[in-house]
Amino acid sequence: MKKPPNNRHPIGGGIWWPALIATAVKLLLIPAYRSTDFEVHRHWLALTHSLPLSQWYSDTTSPWTLDYPPFFAYFEKLLSFFASRVDPTMTHLHNGLNYASPSTILFQRISVSFSDVVLIYSVHRLSKDRNFGILGRFLIWVLVIWSPGLFIVDHIHFQYNGFLLGILLLSISYLEEGRDLMGGFVFAVLLCFKHLFAVAAPVYFVYLFRHYCRGGVVRGFGRLVLMGSAVLVVFAAAYGPFLYYGEIQQVFRRMFPFGRGLCHAYWAPNFWVFYILLDKFLAFILMKLGFDIQTPKASFTGGLVGDSSPFAVLPTITPLITFITVILAISPCLVKAWKNPQPKMVSRWVSYAYTCGFLFGWHVHEKASLHFVVPLAITVLKSPEDAKHYFFLSIVSCYSLFPLLFEAQEYPIKVVLLLLHAALMWFGFSSYFSSVDVKGKHNKSESPSFYIGWFGKCYLLGLFVVEISGHLHSTIFGDRLPFLPLLIISIYCGIGMMYSWIWQLRQIYLTS
């Protein structure tokens, strides 16, 4: 029980120190605001618990139908085993609808915190063999485990992103270690948990094809078969049962609801925001010039109604166009991966692919920015420029998540989370790079340590202006233009996201 005296650091050296601190905050946040995703996941617990597997994807008891791939459904089934013992009503298909007893809340919240073990383990794997020094390792842990975005989305808004990102990082860690088969296998598992992660599949395919399946035609083909069968086993385990029951089409129909609009209810800060804005602007100009422009009836967020286009001037965007744009945007990185597949570049490429998916994808959620912000955390310590970019990107990404929490109670919490994150990054990076400079290069003035230029500072200060203007909106405009604050956040963060995309593209292009 008693720690030995004079032990200079009884605890705090291991990853579990930051992990436990984070857990403490997560547990305190249990009674915080929860979005409808809480009910979604509760319903999925009930669904998988009470119905046979063959009906999971065809049930319509609740509007929150199961639209994640089968592994996630199995995961819910596993959770429901414990959930039904905690509170049987929680897993009741009909009585449980919109049920939120204290024990239900406690159980679901703790299940999220507990599933984060995967994230912690994979961060530990990623940081253990690297030559970071203890400070660098600690910084990476802090960036991932104390990521404000994860707190906001998982532990307040309610989702299981930490767990899924943990699987992604696990896969990256295997690839970085050179264990390609394992990496590919884990990625296939991830795809069967959440198919949105498939955006990085081309990168994985090219990388594994060139890095794993090399060494002559025979050996290469043998490895391709091995990898293919590993992936196939995973997919068979996921979809096999549904194939057996003849439900497979229904599963895919649920997983890919293309009836939804180009943008999510709150516009994610991506490329299409600018496209829509340009359309509005052109329509406005042309109307002033006397052209007869029809005001579009369909909205961007809803489904595409009939043939009517939500755009007044510019051509309509279809899912196919977004798909092609994403592939085109990813292609420079694919070329690089084909030419020179390096393990140390994997996390950068994967993050880049998710960045493209976020910027050009169809019906993108703002939460998807976590898919590249979290894996990029591994690369931040490579150079001060990386750190600078990450500092910038993670603040923008976290800020773009602010509209998710719109109630007054969580307002100061999200602000303090972001400020704390920014402060830790600022002091951490400054300290890390100044210490590296002293050790590595003797001439300190020549190699600049971590700093933010005046342009970056202005942009970040602009975030404050955007935030304050959002609060002043109702006093200036009253009830008019209710969408304006969100639109401004989207546009402003969109600029930051576009910058990040170009920066990442340049970085990938420049590194040989």
Added chain:
Amino acid sequence: METGPNNSTEDTATWSFITSTSTKSWFLCISLFAVLIRLAVAIHPYSGAATPPMFGDYEAQRHWMEITVNLPVKEWYRNTTANDLRYWGLDYPPLTAYQSYFHGILLKLFDPASVSLFTSRGYESYLGKLLMRWTVLMSDLMIFFPAVLYFLTVYYSRKPNGEKNSMAWHSAMILLNPCLILIDHGHFQYNCISLGLTTAAVAAILSDRDIAGSLLFSLALNHKQTCALYDYYVAMGGRFFNALLFWVATVMSAYYAPAFFGYLLGKCLKRQNPILEILKLGLVVLGTFAVLWWPYLYSVDASLEVLSRLAPFERGLYEDYVANFWCTTSVVLKWKRLFTTQSLKLLCLAATISTCLPSMIQLVRFPSKRGFLHGLLNCSFSFYLFSFQVHEKSILLPLLPASLLAFEEPFMFRWLIYHALLSIFPLLRRDKLVLPYAVLYGLFGLLYYTTGGRKDTTEIYSFYSTLKSSAFACSIFLHMIYMTVTPPEKYPFLFEAVIMLFCFSQFFLVFIYSNSKQWALSKTSIQEDAEKKRL
């Protein structure tokens, strides 16, 4: 974890980005984290949520805002048709009333219904709760946090650089004191104001700004800590005391006051013109009191009216199950039956003063900075343990000096804090704050044992160390029993009583330990004096 030759260098490296940078940067990080924890605790229920007719401390504070905003100053402490003193009448000193007035105005601005006269009784709403919570946080940020920063810069300014690495750890210990967070941001009170003012006063006195220190401490006294002195005053039949004398006596009788008094007196006596110095400080204290009490000074009756509110007669020797001497010994001796209230009050006064005396005498004879902090702890402890009408929440008062001493006495601090937590556990359980309690309990341990912290010097006190370990095991056991087992019907408060007995035993040990530490300091100061003479 990491074991190797580079242990000590690596160890400091983990936190170096916080500890090696300027004071501002690490203080900013730790404060932000402390604010985050406070915000997260604040989303949990408060005391007396949805429990009419009397609700709890939250309603008391809200009611004071309602009274102070709507009534003229002179009626705040007076029983009128508009101000029913039986319903959470104002019974804290004037500074609390002014603070309620200020916060009440803020509330009125954003949610007028929450402070409207009469109709707002038992008012509970989402916005109302948030605004009330934010007023506490604001007080914390405006008073407690800067005071802690001030204290730390003063405290570490004379220490060697090697020890400055512990500053960040020390600030985390003070700012993330789980008891303070749970009582202020969970249960709902404004202890951060009086404790912050006291911390600032301590810092001012440590940096030899005695006048500023006296002023700040007088403010702190006027926020919360005036206590049962009026009872003593009445008990002694002291009609001939006038208000002025009463204030001097008040200063003597509040928790920290004997230590402040003793230390300042000892310091003044060592100077050239002791009487002049004492007069200066006395005038500052009297002046501060006069300003704060100004609205009630127009007649003796008016000020006595306020005074009588500060220590209501109807209250007994103790409330609930508080781990002090009287409540604990009442298991065997029924004090309330043996003595009249009047004689009990005198008994309490005698016990408190006599237990304070050793510490005070030490301070007057050998005034030293460390001794002063110990004196604060000892005197406030003797008040907690022996004075009349003590709340379980009063444990925050001894905890503050213990947290200020955390660098010198990490072992004692941890020993005290775990049992202080246990002693307020029944209260927090009633408030449905078990979850934040458990989390902060664990969080404190994590922060206490973090890298770059203060090493334990426990090997010297192996006796205390084994004692503390077994006590800790007992404490965990008691928590589990209290949470899981339903008490027998005959003794519904059996477990509360056991917890109280146990906590009292631990508090008493800490009290003796700290007193012995304080007296041990005088030996070193005698040696130093002798060396100086030799030189």
